[in-house]
Amino acid sequence: FFFGSMSEPDASVVGSDNDLQRPPSKKRNTGVPKDPGSSPKPAVRHSNAVSTRSQPNPTKGNTDWFVHDRFGMFIHWGLYALPARHEWIKSREKVTDAAYERYFRHFNPTRFDPEQWAERAQAAGMRYMVIT
Numbered sequence: 001f002f003f004g005s006m007s008e009p010d011a012s013v014v015g016s017d018n019d020l021q022r023p024p025s026k027k028r029n030t031g032v033p034k035d036p037g038s039s040p041k042p043a044v045r046h047s048n049a050v051s052t053r054s055q056p057n058p059t060k061g062n063t064d065w066f067v068h069d070r071f072g073m074f075i076h077w078g079l080y081a082l083p084a085r086h087e088w089i090k091s092r093e094k095v096t097d098a099a100y101e102r103y104f105r106h107f108n109p110t111r112f113d114p115e116q117w118a119e120r121a122q123a124a125g126m127r128y129m130v131i132t
Contacts, residue, residue: 117129
């Protein structure tokens with residue numbers, strides 16, 4: 001979105017805060033093996049499989065737009081926002097399907113109005129908006 005004014009949008013999330021407690025803190029799984037010589041076990045084994053590591057492929061980005069448009073907004077919009085976590089909560093924190101299903105029952109964005117959000121962000125002087 002490139003756009004509008006900020007006030008408090010109402011996502012109309014229903015349910016009790018007690019129903020959606022943050023899972024107990026665990027060590028963060030970064031996906032990087034502790035021993036550089038080791039690698040995670042493959043999900044599927046094939047007798048003829050060849051293991052390769054991808055190499056970084058840096059590209060020259062154009063950040064001129066960011067230098068010019070600097071002020072913007074990121075909205076983390078989804079079930080993962082209910083426990084105030086991140087997009088990868090289900091896999092990184094090993095949330096079961098049954099536990100994640102509870103968020104579906106409490107996430108009811110009946111008053112979601114992206115046009116209003118954009119108008120308000122623009123009125124506040126924002127130049128871009130990203131909804132994750």
